[in-house]
Amino acid sequence: MEEFFNFSVITDNFTHFMIGRFPHGPLGGVGLTLYLAVVSCVLSFFGGMILGLLSISRFPVIRYPALAFINLVRGMPLLMVIFWMYFLLPALFGKVAENNTVIMALTLFTSAYMSRIVVAGIEGIPKGQTEAAISTGLTSWQAMLYIVLPQGLRNMIPSFVNQFVSLIKDTSLAFIVGVSELTHVATQINNRTMAFPTEIFVFIAIVYFILCYAFTSLSRWLEQRLAWRGTV
């Protein structure tokens, strides 16, 4: 009987899967997937924080545009946001690398979701904490920065992790605009070899799983480190 699975297609193309044509060409494969995920992750952390804070601003001129933006982005499929950025950014700023249009799309999309997590985290902190802080003379902004956010952030971590795991997997959509991340590399190799689609797509599924699992483990460690003593 012939071998049911032939994973030699993986071992033969292993470096291509991992880093694309790097260092002779642009970074690709798992390396690019990680790059897209990490950069978008960091940017959307700040993006979500800023959007979240804007959306609960005291001033309607700030609050309503922020809310409108959040609702607009949340009401669109990610794939559309990616296309949108892919065509819009070059029209606005001239030549923009595909990688950056994808990072921008992922950041905007994830920031919109993150902002709601931030708002929920802030609203979960008892009002007495803010009252105590402003009673000592801190401005409401200082109360947010030193009292509410440090406590709220800790409660936001599980939801953040959820969102970031989604983000890691969503980088695979970058393949649609020709960015050579893992899924794109996999389809390329599949098209070239023709005979091993099962092996290839089982392999990249495992790789995505490992990436996401590593990330959740990392954040569990972070959560424990951020726990302050004796918290109930």
Add this chain to the structure above:
Amino acid sequence: MITFSGVHKWFKQLHVLNDINLHVTPGEVLVVCGPSGSGKSTLIRTINQLEPINQGSLVVDGMDLSDKKIDINKLRAEVGFVFQQFNLYPHLSVIGNITLAPIKIRNTPKKEAEEQAMQLLTRVGLAEKRDAYPSQLSGGQQQRVAIARGLAMRPKIMLFDEPTSALDPEMIGEVLQVMQDLAKTGITMVVVTHEMGFAREVADRVVFMADGVILEEAAPEDFFLRPQHERSRQFLRQLLTPMQAECS
């Protein structure tokens, strides 16, 4: 130091403060009491504008709170506030709770702020708890730390909103003791409390409120021995002999 003139406040339809006229002189210890829902907490919270007033004028330490141009944060730094639920910051140690405001607002160097905090902690009898976290302290200890935190900005006025109501009976004494010592230092104090023993011994004046109105304003001995108003008599009867009042 604090002057209410014709102050009104509404929560939607509810008239919580109805034509409040009250003057607190520097160094005075004023106790505010009354049945729950009488507006006494709202009254004390208007003094540092945790609750804004809707009508009338309120002048605190020379600043008119109805004036939009005053720096409310600066006023609040001059007024310490102690809450019923302590509201200590759970993510900061005891010393961190006390030094945060002086460091961030007055730019006091950390070391100096900590030295001052230690003096305050010694005063409330908790010097050895400097590195503990709020959740490791008893209710009474937490409230004493909260008082130290309120004093850290060296305020001219201290406000207490039912500081002992959330405490177990055996911890009330230690907090009242700290407040009594504080009263002797000559700081202006407004205290919302049901602790009539404290009112009798420490207060210069007692104000009795019901339904958003100040019904009675008297020296403690007069208030306790010769209450003028039927509502105050009823209130005192219930406080002093709760069981009998309920049975009769």
